Amino acid sequence: MGVPYVPVLGLLGSDLLKGRKDMQVLPDPFDPAHKTVVVKALRPEVALFHGLKADRAGNVHFGYESDNVILAEASRRVLVTVEEVVDALSEEERARTFLPGILVDAVADARFGAHPAGCPDAYPVDDEHMAWYAAQSLDDAAFADYLRQTVFEAPTHDAYVQRFVPEGWGQSGQRPLQVAGS
Amino acid sequence: MPRPYNDAELIAVLLSREVRNDEISACGAQSMIPAAALLLAWATHAPDAEVMILASPFTPFPTSRQFHYLAQRGDLGLFFVSGVQIDRRGNYNLHLLGDDHERPEVRFPGGYGGGMIYYAARRTVLFRTEHTLRTFVERVDFISAAGQTPPDVLRRGHPTKVVTPIATLAFDKDAGLLRLASVHPPHSLAEVVERTGFDLGAHPAAEATAEPSEAELEVLRGEVRARMIETGTYPEWARTHLGAAA
Numbered sequence A: 001m002g003v004p005y006v007p008v009l010g011l012l013g014s015d016l017l018k019g020r021k022d023m024q025v026l027p028d029p030f031d032p033a034h035k036t037v038v039v040k041a042l043r044p045e046v047a048l049f050h051g052l053k054a055d056r057a058g059n060v061h062f063g064y065e066s067d068n069v070i071l072a073e074a075s076r077r078v079l080v081t082v083e084e085v086v087d088a089l090s091e092e093e094r095a096r097t098f099l100p101g102i103l104v105d106a107v108a109d110a111r112f113g114a115h116p117a118g119c120p121d122a123y124p125v126d127d128e129h130m131a132w133y134a135a136q137s138l139d140d141a142a143f144a145d146y147l148r149q150t151v152f153e154a155p156t157h158d159a160y161v162q163r164f165v166p167e168g169w170g171q172s173g174q175r176p177l178q179v180a181g182s
Numbered sequence B: 001m002p003r004p005y006n007d008a009e010l011i012a013v014l015l016s017r018e019v020r021n022d023e024i025s026a027c028g029a030q031s032m033i034p035a036a037a038l039l040l041a042w043a044t045h046a047p048d049a050e051v052m053i054l055a056s057p058f059t060p061f062p063t064s065r066q067f068h069y070l071a072q073r074g075d076l077g078l079f080f081v082s083g084v085q086i087d088r089r090g091n092y093n094l095h096l097l098g099d100d101h102e103r104p105e106v107r108f109p110g111g112y113g114g115g116m117i118y119y120a121a122r123r124t125v126l127f128r129t130e131h132t133l134r135t136f137v138e139r140v141d142f143i144s145a146a147g148q149t150p151p152d153v154l155r156r157g158h159p160t161k162v163v164t165p166i167a168t169l170a171f172d173k174d175a176g177l178l179r180l181a182s183v184h185p186p187h188s189l190a191e192v193v194e195r196t197g198f199d200l201g202a203h204p205a206a207e208a209t210a211e212p213s214e215a216e217l218e219v220l221r222g223e224v225r226a227r228m229i230e231t232g233t234y235p236e237w238a239r240t241h242l243g244a245a246a
Helices: A068-074 A091-095 A127-136 A140-152 A157-164 B007-016 B032-043 B064-072 B114-120 B189-194 B214-231 B235-241
Strands: A005-008 A023-028 A031-040 A046-055 A077-086 A106-109 B024-027 B050-053 B078-082 B085-087 B123-127 B158-163 B167-172 B177-183
Touching (some): B007 B123, B007 B214, B024 B032, B032 B235, B214 B235
Parallel strands (some): A046 A077, A077 A106, B024 B050, B123 B158
16 A cells, blocks of 8 residues: 555554554544544565466466455565466466566465465365474474474475475365465 | 253354344354354344355455455444453453463464454454353453443444353443343353353343244254355364254
8 A cells, every 4th residue: 555554443442552652543634533543554574475376477376365465565575485387377367366476576486385284276284284283382392393393304395395295285185275364 | 951952052043143134244263153153044034144254155255354344334233253251341352361461371363353343343242152250250361352442432333242151241332341131041140140250230030041942953953054064164063063962
């Protein structure tokens, strides 16, 4: 949007506003009898996305529509990983769930880049891995061990995929992923 | 004698009765009981109601901001939401437990728009699957959404009820307080008072809740259960909760 702040309905009386310098209460300039919360615009330095396909012009096709485009618009730099890089997206891929290349700074080919989360139209959430992640997150030592195995001892994406993505992952027979909304 | 329905079925039936045929009603993600309630209302008394179950096939919007904007415009009639804690003033907490907000004892995922939707939806009906002293407290540890409104602030709607496995509470908008509305058989008024951490303004002649009818339970366990499984709307939950032993 490119504006410095936006008004938001509600929130008043909640603890969400406590200690938040980026949320203030102002009189409505058009109706001074009412006050509204205004929220400072977020301007992220970098936004990271994972999509289904990208082409050489940096156009990205996600398998699902979401708030990605608004986040890409707000961010100074946009980096995208995708399941597959192609020469040019098809008309249909450009028509829906689309992030135009003009908003994108760089694209990298990273099959299974969303794992252990899911990539709609490609593969579901890896529930088993997620359960392991959740269990390892219970204390700092266990989490350090998770990071050691999945990050520090898997220094490349290929090494990670080989070790942690189940064989044949994303091929038919797996349940579709639920997306949309939240 | 145990009730011929389980707590999830009871709450789903009571929530479904809140849905109006001429309104838009919605629930958020991870809301199994309200999802069942919305589909039950659709299959019974509110066939023309607009129903949104976010993060399911029953949502018209590809992005969550479209739902948030619809609510802000005042077009959302009814929203169902739960809280880890709920207090006397109709505040709910989905954020954390503990006195120190910087160093909470437990941290939860938060509300994702709840603090706005509580003001925007014309009515919000809260539900909670546990009615205990740790859930119904005098004051929540963190106010994720406020029951009361500071002066001179635009608010389109309010909480109206809280449904639990043992009672229904009603929000008195003028007093800004939750009060006992009815007790679910076979529970007693004394039990509800004992399991609530604040003064319910309970009256000795508190009404008994109208229990789920056989017809409501039949549709819930048949058509609604099948629809949830078919459409991938919390299918595992539907299998294990609808029609399951009390």
